[in-house]
Amino acid sequence: MDLIQVYTDKCTLCGLCVDVCPSYDTVDVIPSLCDYIESGGKAEEDKPLEYDIRLCYTCNVCTVTCPEDLGIRKLISASREKRTGIHGATEEQGLVDPFSDNNLYTKIGEWEEPVAFQNEGKKSKVVYFPGCAASCMNKVVGKSTVKALEAAGVDYSVMSGIDYCCGSVSAGAGNTKPLEKLGQRNIDEINARGSDILITTCPGCYRAFKLLYPQRFENLNFEVLQSSEYFARLLKEGKLNFKRDMGEYFGIGEKLNIFYQDPCHLTRAAGIYEEPRRVLSAIPGAKLVNPTPENSVCCGFGGGVRTSFPKKSVSQAAGVHKYAKSLGSDIIITNCGGCMKNIIEGGYTAKKGLNESECDSLPVYDLAEFISLACGAEPTERDDLKLIYLSNKALQECLTHYDYAPFDELAADYDPDLK
Ligand code: SF4
Ligand code: SF4
Incomplete structure (x- = not known):
């Protein structure tokens, strides 16, 4: 069913979502966003945005609170995509677009090299996908994850850096082009390594492989786990040996x-x-x-x-x-x-x-x-x-x-x- 029809049928405007939202404080945001999305092909001048859709943290508190599993966020995502369709990608969206001239991680890489992971490109049962953030910005995450894998004796390889962007954060900001362009290529690379398990650390990469890719692409012949799920499995198998208090x-x-x-x-x-x-x-x-x-x-x-x-x-x-x-x-x-x-x-x-x-x-x-x-x-x-x-x-x-x-x-x- 069409998103707007779902809200028309189910949303009672009870305001529970607004009560918990850290950004919006009136339930009027819901009909307003519905109007905006519904205006479809009309020029934005005819249906301007009343509320600043950049204020949403995409935290999902509104969705889990809503008795109908709706909330505000779903309308924000649809509005962001619509806005990008009308105006093109913004400077802010370019920050997380690997093909953009003002990509944040490319810029950081001008001052400090991304993490040089060992085990890039080799065949392995487990592939670690640190994503742009753990490769180029918060490198502690990427470096520590491979240390923990090594401590547990895991046979792993790494697919790192902006070249292997998952496209999910860009899609969340309303620009789905990187995701469409890179998704199947990422999947094919993992299959070519003969891998059974893909581990992500970044929740955005996890969302891409777990949710967005299966809706669009083929041959996901491997299990997708966030690193904490994999560490819990290693613990259960007795492979995480803690040596420090x-x-x-x-x-x-x-x-x-x-x-x-x-x-x-x-x-x-x-x-x-x-x-x-x-x-x-x-x-x-x-x-x-x-x-x-x-x-x-x-x-x-x-x-x-x-x-x-x-x-x-x-x-x-x-x-x-x-x-x-x-x-x-x-x-x-x-x-x-x-x-x-x-x-x-x-x-x-x-x-x-x-x-x-x-x-x-x-x-x-x-x-x-x-x-x-x-x-x-x-x-x-x-x-x-x-x-x-x-x-x-x-x-x-x-x-x-x-x-x-x-x-x-x-x-x-x-x-x-x-x-
Ligand atoms: S989206 Fe859900 S919580 Fe929010 S007003 Fe509608 S029914 Fe209530
Ligand atoms: S996802 Fe966005 S709209 Fe929903 S509670 Fe969080 S900030 Fe508010």
């Missing part, structure tokens, strides 16, 4: 209190929340303060909000530190390179009084980074200031108008010569 490692008297940040696109969109908790709970000296995803909130990174409204986005990320601290946490563990970067930045700006949510920050670790440490591996090399500095610098250079006040202070902190 993480309470001792962090210098905490007894147990290390961990807040697990649920990435919206894994937890609410894909139902993956038990597996990472199962693995974390099995690690010596570790204790989860949030054993269920109840009350989990968006880190502020998703849906392009970080790019269009950076202040709003990092303030939302600072809220994760506040909430985690209120539960008595010692550290935050994330399971998405984008969430991790934003929460680090939320903590940095909050600590310096540079966002709306002033608070002390907590250390932020990637799930695979924590697992590899628990397995006895050496710490993954990381430089948090460099991570947030380079990604902001790339946004400054790729966008005509990038309005982010903390950038000067960040630049001075990262490189004192810039003061």
